[in-house]
Amino acid sequence: MSIWEYANPVKFMRASGAVLPWVAGGAVVCCVAGLAWGFLTPQDYRQGATVKIIFLHVPAALMAINGWLMMLVMSLIWLVRRHHVSALAAKAAAPVGAVMTLIALITGAIWGQPMWGTWWEWDPRLTSFLILFLFYLGYIALWAAVEDADSAADLTGVLCLVGSVFALLSRYAVNFWNQGLHQGASLSVAPGERMSAVYKYPLYLSMLGFFLLFLALVLLRTRTEIRRRRLAALLARENRA
Amino acid sequence: MKALLWRDLRLAVRAGGGFGLALAFFLILCTLVPFGVGPEGGTLARIAPGILWVGALLSCLLSLDRIFALDHEDGSLDLLATAPLPLEGVVAIKALAHWLVTGLPLVIFAPVLGLLLHLPGPAYPWLVLSLALGTPALSVLGAFGAAVTVGLRRGGLLLSLLVLPLYVPTLIFGAEAVRRGAIGADPGTPLLFLAAITLAVLALMPFASAAALRVNLR
């Protein structure tokens, strides 16, 4: 039993159908628990109540980047091994990732207003996320524009590869361009804690919640895409017969 | 290969719109900016490097969809794909032709437009150098966008959406070099980055563009 078995649409539908309710349930539980716990944390002595937005901001930002990474891996699998499900999974992940990016941007702006005194600052991190959002938009638009599904999968796959390189390149170029106000990484595996445990554990929980939410949405959307493809295929066959 | 380059250049000259259009657009853009931000020389001088680079970038964008669309419409692209030329070579040559028709005139005329925008004196050599180093990357990346969107209806708009994010690093380093030149700082680092991006893009993007073209020709 290899992992490629799930590249078969029928097997994928069966397995994902079985897993989806659990993932969705886990997402709800973890998100609600993490956000509620986060809401009950004490106020930060410097940032006050605004600190609590990190329980939305950080997980969304995390999934925004991981969403693109997933699209990259799925596109590679499609381009190399021609598994149709992986192309559809990449297609399904794009809007979810784009929304995550948007959440990260908006929560960042809401937090930045009282903290930095401005809704928008051309800070490297914010700017990179804006650029990432543009890449998501282009990717989604390309999927929508190409009529033939195989060609769309190929073209978006190539775009995703090129876009990944340039998104990374833009990240460093933007760093070079403006040093920025944004605080450093909120979480770090390196010794020397940056964040107190009061905030850390609820943050971990909501990160898990967002991850499960992302997974559930992508699974759901992939299943929808597969059904849509199947419908199109059956219609096409009908027309020819 | 040489024949293809000559044909593209000849078409650009004869069909019109090639050489002149991008340049005229660049001129109009640089004329409009003072209307938008006001005529104070100080303000203009400060934003001139950015305006000139953004202007060059947009002028370049204007003619991108013609790189492959015309050849796709009249069937030449099918014939070129079955010709003894490698498709990667075709892409590179067509990007080169695009650069000669739009990028090179921009490089040459940018200093004149710099005058209009009160670009400080020490910045001129860096403006020319940075555009000369950066515009080939714009053409090659644009050829990629054109290859991806060839044959699509409403391809032009999509093309801008796909290509402009790819232009971010080039724009940042290009404009930064001019800005440093304008204030008398050393523009060496951004220029080196700019050259590195252009060289990497020249070496790698034709393969991605050719792959996209093959998909679109199926």
Place this chain on the structure above:
Amino acid sequence: MSLLAVRDLAVARGGLRLVEALDFALAPGQALVLRGPNGLGKTTLLRTLAGLQRPVAGEVICDPDTLAYAGHADGLKPALSVAENLGFWSAVFGGAPVGPALAAMNLTELAARPAHMLSAGQKRRLGLARLAVTGRAVWLLDEPTVSLDAASVGLFAAMLRGHLGQGGAAVIATHIDLGLPEARLLDLTPYRAMPGRQADRPAGFNEAFA
């Protein structure tokens, strides 16, 4: 020794198989005329033979450097003259002289005229003259006689016969009689792909999910 052979070939368009289990071989001097109703897959088959798209199953055995493809569009640039258009393709394919090709399709007098001033039939003749400057052995022709008058069809048949006489070969999708008694006819109707038959490799998204 055949110039072009296909073995158990299946071709697809839009992710659906059109024609399958196709076998034929073409020796020097032979021509194959493809017949079949519209939408059966003649164009797709020719594009697959030309290497523009991949076969879904089976193989095309040939040297890709012996193929010359001529599709529905002629690949002409309206701003260039007849001679310049042809000269470009001649240069791309290795520099065969343009004169004989122009003469063969009766275009010599139009050599200096820009392509946008040609009639549809004259454009087609120029598109066909391109084949002569490619110097390639196997011509893949998709409806070559569209918008040609009877005299021009005769010119084209003569050019084709000359090509076959020099050891060339051709695959032609056409509905009219070219006056080539030596050409073999291949009706594609019996090779039409049967929907629903289990395929070991799906042709694309549509078949994978059907």
